[in-house]
Amino acid sequence: MRLSSLLTSTARWGRAGFALGALALLSGCDYNFWRMDGHQSTITVAGPVARSQLEVFYVTCWVTLVIFILVGGVLAYATLKFRAKNEAEEKAVPPEQGHGNPLIELGLIGASVLALVIIAIPTLKGIWYTYDVPEDRKADTYEITATGYQWWFKFEYPSEQIAGTGALTTGNELVIPAGRPVRINIRTIDVIHSFWVPKLAGKVDMMPNRANFLWLQADEPGYFWGQCAEYCGDSHAVMRFRVIALSPKDFADWVAQQTSPARNVTPKPGEETPKAQFASLRTFKQNETGITDKYEIAPLEAWKAKQFPEKGENAALIAQGKALFASKTCASCHEVRGHGAAGISGPNLTHIGARSMLAAGLIENNAEQLRRWIRDPGSVKPGNKMAKGYLDNNIKLTNEEEVALVAYLQSLK
Ligand code: HEC
């Protein structure tokens, strides 16, 4: 009896030990786990605003660690020192309880105030610093307006005006100049969302009827993950976006490309289709959710590769897709500038082919995933508003039509 209970308990501990060991082993393989890095890490930061927020976090951590060690130490000391050492002591009436020592109590109040002051000084400095772009950097500031929609983001560039249209508008991928402060006006069209780019800055709520803003800066060119950080309905958890920071020259090129109307693919006979320049750099793995690892391994290069036309474009198919875009209600919700589509309830698709991700950072922007999205957006992203106006109105696409639409969307660089 005793032996068997001993055995079961050893087995139990053994299992727990094994589980712990396996966990350590598994996480041991993950370099990023120990570095506390990941797409949305606030510990590995890439800009001054996030860095300032991290510093406040560390100050608070250290102060509370010191308090923990002191209080834990005194508790452990008292527990060991004053425990009942034999049966007689266990049964004894506890000694008369005191009402505290005024000196210790005053000391504790003083120490708490000191701890709060130590935390408050960098916190207040951080709040002022992150609130708005510092005076001496104001002249260099670039301005963008971000608007939250259920469940995607619209980005407008007021300083890039397009004749007859207004400000340059994109969706789900926020392209910014690296090394410059960027002031972001924060708006919402429906419910409360929250704008957060963990490695750069955040979070500030997107509130109905309230003009919030924040500023951020990326030290270097890079590809960053953003996320809506305020519960906003069905697809809140997958309401993401990307931030792409580019060098001044790349940024100017990007603006020039984006402010021009959508591409028209009409190759002349004998003309060669341009080749994608980075796409063949590596081979990438793909998981079942439709996200390849190329944005993990070389995110910025992979994004840049998307800026070039796809290999082997089929002009006839693209033209067919363009016509379908107008006839299958797509144009009533989406804008494709220069192609006569001016809908505003969905993301602007003028240059959709040049974005790395679809549906607010959820799936990769490639032929297979585009087709999956067009066929049944609701099964990819629960509750999203595209399915409502389109499949619910009994718009059906044949396989050929899907392929043509995909070719068309991919050509919009
Ligand atoms: C009722 C309005 C509506 C109609 C009609 C509609 N869409 Fe959409 N579409 C949306 C909305 C809203 C989203 C954003 C969904 C999300 O991510 O939550 C979207 C997203 C997309 C995206 C991804 C954009 C991005 O930035 O990630 C593509 C591509 C797209 N739609 C293509 C189409 C095509 C092709 C059609 C026609 C067959 C179509 N849409 C019809 C509203 C619509």
Ligand SMILES: [Cu+2]
């Ligand atoms: Cu949201």
